[in-house]
Amino acid sequence: MAEAIAFYTLAVLILGLGVAVVTTPKTVHSVLFLVLNFLCVAILYVVLRAEFLAVIQVLVYAGGIVVLYLFVVMLVNLKRAPEAHEDPRRLARLGLGLSGAVLLELAGIVVYSYGRAAPSSAPAAPVEGIVGNTEELGWLLYTDYLIPFEVASVLLLVAMVGAIVLARRES
Amino acid sequence: MTGQAAAAPIFDTDELVINMGPQHPSTHGVLRVVLRLDGERVVDADVVIGYIHRGIEKLCENRDWTQIILLTDRMDYVAAATNNLGYCETVEKLMEIEVPRRARYIRTILAELQRIASHCLWLGTHAMDIGAMTVFLYAFRERELILDLFEEYCGARLTYNSMRIGGLPLDIPTGWDVKVREFCKVMDEKVPEYEELLTNNRIWLERTRDIGVISAEDAIGLGLCGPPLRGSGVYRDVRKDEPYAAYDELEFDVPLGTRGDTYDRYLIRLEEFRQSIRLIRQALDGLPEGPVMGKVPRLIKPKAGETYHAIESPKGELGYFIVSDGRATNPYRMRVRPPSFCNLQGLRPLVVGHLVADVVALIGTIDIVLGEVDR
Amino acid sequence: MLDTIVIPLLKILVLLNAVLVAVTFMTLLERKVIAWAQSRLGPMRVGPYGVLQAIADPIKLILKEDITPARADRMLFTLAPILSLVPALVVFSVVPFGGDELFYVTDINVGLLFIISVTSIGVYGIILAGWASNSKYPLLASLRASAQLISYEIAVTMTLVSVILTAGTLSMVGIVEAQQESGLWFGFVQPVAFVLVLIGGLAETNRAPFDLPEAEQELTGGFHTEYSGMRFALFFLAEYANMIVITAVVTILFWGGWLRPFPNVEALAFLDLVPGWIWFFGKMFVFLYLFIWIRATLPRYRYDQLMRLGWKVLIPIAIANIVVTGVFKVLL
Amino acid sequence: MEITSAHYTVLSAALFSIGVIGVLVRRNVIIIFMAIELMLNAVNINLVAHARYLENLIGQVFVVFVIAVAAAEAAVGLGILLAFFRNKETVNIDEMNIMRW
Numbered sequence: 020m021a022e023a024i025a026f027y028t029l030a031v032l033i034l035g036l037g038v039a040v041v042t043t044p045k046t047v048h049s050v051l052f053l054v055l056n057f058l059c060v061a062i063l064y065v066v067l068r069a070e071f072l073a074v075i076q077v078l079v080y081a082g083g084i085v086v087l088y089l090f091v092v093m094l095v096n097l098k099r100a101p102e103a104h105e106d107p108r109r110l111a112r113l114g115l116g117l118s119g120a121v122l123l124e125l126a127g128i129v130v131y132s133y134g135r136a137a138p139s140s141a142p143a144a145p146v147e148g149i150v151g152n153t154e155e156l157g158w159l160l161y162t163d164y165l166i167p168f169e170v171a172s173v174l175l176l177v178a179m180v181g182a183i184v185l186a187r188r189e190s
Numbered sequence: 191m192t193g194q195a196a197a198a199p200i201f202d203t204d205e206l207v208i209n210m211g212p213q214h215p216s217t218h219g220v221l222r223v224v225l226r227l228d229g230e231r232v233v234d235a236d237v238v239i240g241y242i243h244r245g246i247e248k249l250c251e252n253r254d255w256t257q258i259i260l261l262t263d264r265m266d267y268v269a270a271a272t273n274n275l276g277y278c279e280t281v282e283k284l285m286e287i288e289v290p291r292r293a294r295y296i297r298t299i300l301a302e303l304q305r306i307a308s309h310c311l312w313l314g315t316h317a318m319d320i321g322a323m324t325v326f327l328y329a330f331r332e333r334e335l336i337l338d339l340f341e342e343y344c345g346a347r348l349t350y351n352s353m354r355i356g357g358l359p360l361d362i363p364t365g366w367d368v369k370v371r372e373f374c375k376v377m378d379e380k381v382p383e384y385e386e387l388l389t390n391n392r393i394w395l396e397r398t399r400d401i402g403v404i405s406a407e408d409a410i411g412l413g414l415c416g417p418p419l420r421g422s423g424v425y426r427d428v429r430k431d432e433p434y435a436a437y438d439e440l441e442f443d444v445p446l447g448t449r450g451d452t453y454d455r456y457l458i459r460l461e462e463f464r465q466s467i468r469l470i471r472q473a474l475d476g477l478p479e480g481p482v483m484g485k486v487p488r489l490i491k492p493k494a495g496e497t498y499h500a501i502e503s504p505k506g507e508l509g510y511f512i513v514s515d516g517r518a519t520n521p522y523r524m525r526v527r528p529p530s531f532c533n534l535q536g537l538r539p540l541v542v543g544h545l546v547a548d549v550v551a552l553i554g555t556i557d558i559v560l561g562e563v564d565r
Numbered sequence: 566m567l568d569t570i571v572i573p574l575l576k577i578l579v580l581l582n583a584v585l586v587a588v589t590f591m592t593l594l595e596r597k598v599i600a601w602a603q604s605r606l607g608p609m610r611v612g613p614y615g616v617l618q619a620i621a622d623p624i625k626l627i628l629k630e631d632i633t634p635a636r637a638d639r640m641l642f643t644l645a646p647i648l649s650l651v652p653a654l655v656v657f658s659v660v661p662f663g664g665d666e667l668f669y670v671t672d673i674n675v676g677l678l679f680i681i682s683v684t685s686i687g688v689y690g691i692i693l694a695g696w697a698s699n700s701k702y703p704l705l706a707s708l709r710a711s712a713q714l715i716s717y718e719i720a721v722t723m724t725l726v727s728v729i730l731t732a733g734t735l736s737m738v739g740i741v742e743a744q745q746e747s748g749l750w751f752g753f754v755q756p757v758a759f760v761l762v763l764i765g766g767l768a769e770t771n772r773a774p775f776d777l778p779e780a781e782q783e784l785t786g787g788f789h790t791e792y793s794g795m796r797f798a799l800f801f802l803a804e805y806a807n808m809i810v811i812t813a814v815v816t817i818l819f820w821g822g823w824l825r826p827f828p829n830v831e832a833l834a835f836l837d838l839v840p841g842w843i844w845f846f847g848k849m850f851v852f853l854y855l856f857i858w859i860r861a862t863l864p865r866y867r868y869d870q871l872m873r874l875g876w877k878v879l880i881p882i883a884i885a886n887i888v889v890t891g892v893f894k895v896l897l
Numbered sequence: 898m899e900i901t902s903a904h905y906t907v908l909s910a911a912l913f914s915i916g917v918i919g920v921l922v923r924r925n926v927i928i929i930f931m932a933i934e935l936m937l938n939a940v941n942i943n944l945v946a947h948a949r950y951l952e953n954l955i956g957q958v959f960v961v962f963v964i965a966v967a968a969a970e971a972a973v974g975l976g977i978l979l980a981f982f983r984n985k986e987t988v989n990i991d992e993m994n995i996m997r998w
Contacts, residue, residue, distance in 0.1 A: 026900045030908045037912050037935050041919030046927050047641065047696055053931050054689060060938050067905075067949045072960050074678040076941075078722075079964050082685030083715065084934070084971045089692050090711050091975045092927060093704065095982045114921030121917045125910035129903065152957075153675055153735060159958050171965040178969030185976030208701050215785055230705065230868055321773060321865025327603040393774055393864045546705065546784075547777075547867045 025066050032059045046092050050085060057081045071153040205233060208546075212241045216319045216550040219560030223537070223549065230545045235538045239531075243564040250524040255281055255355060255490040258521070263349035265526065266562040268311050271304040271340070272503040274353040279434055280499040280510040281355045282484075284492045291436075293357040293482040298436040299370065299473045300343070300352060301501075302466040306377065307336040308504035308557075309459050309466075313384060316456070316554035320397050325387050332380050335373050342366060356486035367474050374467045381463045388456070398452040402540040402552045405450060412536045415529050416506020417458045418556050422450035428502040435501075440472045452555040459557075491519055505529040505557050526565060530558040576670045577658070584657055588805040593619040595857050602861035623798060631794035634698060641697035646792070646799035649690020652683045653806035660813045661738050663823045663842040669738070676737040677729065680814060681722055684769065687803065688714040691771075691778055691788050694800070698791040706787030709868055710778035714769060716875040721765035723883035724758045727890040728818050731755060741822035748829030752819035757886050759819045761879055763852075766811035768875070770804060773860035777868055812852035813845075820848050905946030912939035924990050926981075930974050937967050 036056035043049045057080045064073035160168050211222035220241035226234040246265060250258050262273040275297055282289060289297075314329035337347045342363055344352040352358070388394045404414070409422040419426055427444045429437040445461035447454030494516030500509035506529030515522040533556045540552045593608065593616065600607030608615030633642055659676040661669035673679060688711060695707020729735060731754055732743040744750055752759050768775040779787035789800045816822055823841030827833055866874070912935060919932025941960045948956025 022900050026904060026908075030904075033908065034911055034915065037915040040935060041915060041923060041928065041932055045638075046925060047638070047693070049928055049931055051641065051644070051689070051693065053934065054686075056935070057938065058686075060942060063942060064945055067945050069945045069948070069957055069960075070673060070675050071678070072941075072945060072957055074675050074682045075961065075964060078678065078682035078685060079968060080934075080938075082682055082688070082718065084968055086688060086692070086711055086715055087971055087975055088927065088931065089689075089696075090708070091978060093692075093696060093708060093711075094979065095927070115918065118914055118918035118921050122910070122914035125914060126907075129906050129910055152954075155954055156957055156961070159954055160961065164958050167962060171962050174969050175965055178972045182972040182976035185973070185980045206701060206705075208705075227705075230709075317864065321776075322863065324599075324603050324861050327605060331604060387862070388864070391864065393866055396870050397864060397867060545867060545869065547865075 022066060026063075029059050029063045029066070032056075033063065047089070050088050050092060053088070054081050054085050057085065069152060071156055210549065211238075216315075217553060218315060218558055221534075221553065221558065221560055221563075223541075223553070225541075225546070225549065227546065230547075232541050232544055232546065232549060235541045235549070237534060237537050239534070239560070239563050241564065242560055246565045247524055247526060250521055252520060254519055255492075255521070258524070259353065259355075260349070260351050263351055264561060265528065265565055266308075266503065266505065266508075266530065266559045267348060268559055269304050269308040269504050270348065270350045271300045271352050272308075272501060272508060274350065275301050275435065276499065276501040276503065276508045276510050278353045278355050279501065280497060280512050281490070281492065283499050284495060284497045284512060284514060285355070285490070287356045287484050287486055289357055289484050290481050291478045292361075292480045293484070294436045295473050295477050296358055296362060296482065297353065298440065299470050300340075301435065302469045302473070303336050303339060303370070303373075305466045305504040306463060307333050309463055310336070312459060312504075312554070312557045316551070316557075317388060319550040319554040320394065322388065322391075322394070325384060328380070328383065328387075332377060335376065339366070339370060339373060342369070354483065354486075355490055357481070357483035359483075361482045367477065370470060371474060374470055377463065377467050381460060385460065389460075395453065397547075397551060398456055398555075400449070401452045401544065401548050402555060403449060403451045404536060404540060408539065409450065409536070412539065413532045414506070414536050415532055416502070416504075416557075417455050417462070418533050418536060419506065420444065421447035421455035421458050423447055426507075428500050428507050432500065434499075436473060437469075439476070440469050442469050452551060455555050489519065492516065500527065503529055505559070505562070506533060528562040528565065530556075530560075530562040534558050534563055573670060580657055580670060581654060584654060584806060584809065585802065587809060588802050589619040589623055591805040591808065591853065592622060592801070594853070595860075598854065598857045599861045602858070626798040627795050629794040631796060632791075634700065634791050636699045637791065638697040638699065641693045642791075643796070645690050645694035645697055646796045646803070647690070648693060649687050649803040650799045650806070652686040652690075653803045653810065656680045656683045656810050657806075659737055660810065661741070661817070661822065662813075662845055663840075665841075668823075668842060672736055672738045674739075675735045677725060677735045677740070677814075677818075680737075680810070681718070681725065684807065684810065685714070685718050687807065690800070690803065694792070695778075695788040698788075700791055702784045702786075703788050703790050706778045706784045706790075709784075710771070710788060712868075713771075713775065713777060713871060713875075716872060717765045717768040717775075717879070720875055720879035720883055721762055721769060723880060724761040724765065724886065725818070727758050727883075727886045728755055730887070730890045730894055737817055737822075741817055741824060744821050745824055745828050748827065750819060750821040750824070750826075752821075755819065755886070755890070757882065759815070761883055761886070762815060762818070763855075765879060766815065767856065767859065768871070770807040770811055770856075772804075772808065772856055774863040774865050775871060776860075776865060777871060808853065808856055809849070812849045812856070815852055816845060816848040822848075902946050902950040905942060909939045909943040909946070912936075912942065926978055926990050929990060930971065930978075933970070934967060937963055 033056060036052045036059065039052040040049050040056060043052060057076060061073040061076040061081070064070070064076060206227040208225045208227055209222065210225055211217040212220040217223065222238040222241065224236040224238060225232050244264070246261050249261055253261065259274055259277060262277045263270040265273050281287075310329040310333035314326035314333075317323075317325035317329075340350055340352070341347050343366060344350050344360065346352075404412075404418070404422055406422045406424050409419050409424060414422075415426070423446050425444060425446060428434070429442070430444055442465045443461075445458045445465070447458055492514040494514055496511070496513040498509055498511045500507050502508070507527065508529055509527035511525040511527070512521050513523040536556060537552065540556070541549050544552065596618070597607040597615070608618035611617040611621045633639060656679070658670040659673055659679050661672060663669070691710040691714075692707045695703040695705075695710065698704070728740070728751060731751055732740040734740060734743060740751075747754070767773075771778050777787075778784075779789065784790070789797055792800065821828065821844075823845040825833065825836040825839065825841075825844055916932045916934075916936030916939060919935065920929050923929055923932065941963055944956040944960050944963070946956075948954060948960075
């Protein structure tokens, strides 16, 4: 029961804020809604017993990535919003149609799979002596998924260097 | 001068025009600086003055020679005594009045006390601009002692009207010299206290070292005077070059800077504290007996002519140019060469290429008083 | 029902009020300590020795007119102070003020990470305040704030990793218990980390000498230039609440929380007569005093120097500290 | 009333569609980036939900990777955006056609 209340409240909030993100005319407001959306998603993770991910979600997404967005919004001080001037090549209706198609497709999959037994996957054997979500996750990351983990770190390094190179002005 | 303007910004965004002042906590009055910023870096600065122009020079043309002393109080209002001194000496020069030796000694003591008071105010506000707020209150604590001394001497704490053409209105009160000596002793202890808080402070060093560097040639070219000029290593002090009052009979050193940055100017003013104390002590030791007022005609009415006379005010060379037509009991024309105004010329070349935070430090380091800039 | 809803709610109520009262008296403490450092008396008029000043100030702020600039973004302008205060209050839910369950609202197994991540949200209040004011000084301040908070958050988080390595847990209660087991406060085991967290904490709470986002002398008050009345007060509540959080975290991580000095030395057992929460608040008070003392003493850093200190000094030292800690952890 | 993994899947799908709408309809690049973040989050919700219902932590491991990739994407994307804005003073996606032949 408690989970149902939590789920429906959060679902409404997440979807509502998501709609607000893509419809608000002011970019700064969009960013703000995005933060709130991410916070709600983080709470949803807590409901799903993924506390570590919830915290990471807040720390990395809300505390880091979105601040970056806000920073850029402030630097890119627009005199005219892109939506304000009509572009002849603008295909908003086609875009809406395509989005609707995606939604329909996803809905179809959900309806189709509803009620069917989930493919039985072997639950990961709990490692002896390790308790708590965080430690298990860390254990997995540093054993079975060590190489992807390292690749991800290299990716981040590349991204960092790339961002600096891109943003710097050649003098 | 604007060679530093091409400092490369990181992001290419619109230049931001910021209006610093006339209401701003650290423009020391009503100075207005219009800054063009690239990020936080100053690309260009426009210094706008005139917000407390009261027309003192014009007013002087309609006042008695003696009444003008009151007006000079209101130019550099944190150093009224040196303003009085410069004006009185100029008129004395114009009228060829001999000032008694005792009066000259007391004038020197007053001028040096005033220099300490003015530097206290400078040190406090300069440190405050850079964020060290305790120094502000420490420096004002000592300035208060000087104001008390002045109050005892002439009854006023800010606008002293403490000198007269031909000498002084009053001899020093009984026991005043002892109190001045006591103050010197206090100051001996307090200057190291300021130094302890700032001189070797890493943050202070980083905020002032190599900030607002100005070469000796540029400093002369801009017409800077006083500590900003000496900070660039130029030996120029009116007290030494063209001695007035009792300075030719007293010993003191003129501190010089080497790099011409904000830190050097800070060190110079701190050294001037010590030199001023030294001067006051010597003057008190050698204080001669005698009258404090020379032979001055009842009606002060200089014969036709003009003269220029300069003194070293706490902020630099304070000069008075006075024209008398010999007929009226007021000057025909009076013009002041205010050190703050001339030093303010240096602000634009100093700030270009620096960050916003440095702008307030640089306004502080040239030590301006807007009452004197605008007059 | 009682255990899951009523008692936690009561705890939250008590905690919130305690924090807010503590914050108002923090302002008084700060004014008094700085005044003494500057050979002044500080507030003396309201109540004996001015102690009621802490109550007079909020009353004044509530009664003041609440101005919204005509061209401000109304929604964000109102939201910004709230966004900066709420995270500062939320983190208190995982701060244990004592070992007994009575002294904390909850002890989650990612407590430390929770504190780091929630405090990182507080930056939105400052950024949005600067943006919503639609004024240049606040905008500059909020750009400064966002850059500063992100940089120092990285340094602090990296430093905390070495503490987590030493303690072997992320739970705040667990970290103190680990110190009890080892018999040594982590301040002695991780002195470098302690200094880094202290510096980073100063920077993250916008305290002098890192108070650039509100630098009064440069940016005329920074992000809260356009604020007045209670909204202005909310920013200050947030700042002081953050200060208390940082001191509490430092106390827990490095100075044994509610433990007495040398918790395993039997000869000092008489110190246990002093309750744990007194130890805790005593230690916190020392650090709060330190924060105020630093503010009274040091000049302010410049923006670029601040960034250089964060990226080129603190972060490398933090990484080196992790490596050294890791090596020791493996060897011992 | 029990919440099943299907509930989470529906939520995820809806959020994903909102993201798709944002990308396809809006012309402001910053908003498009944000819509992409929404889509990534929709995927994350799905992964975490199924990790829970299948009692398998691998889903959560993937979320960590998705977040890492999102961070990298945001950094590079916003870097490109700044570089572009510097040259053309616009964030309109329709005007970003200099790579088109």
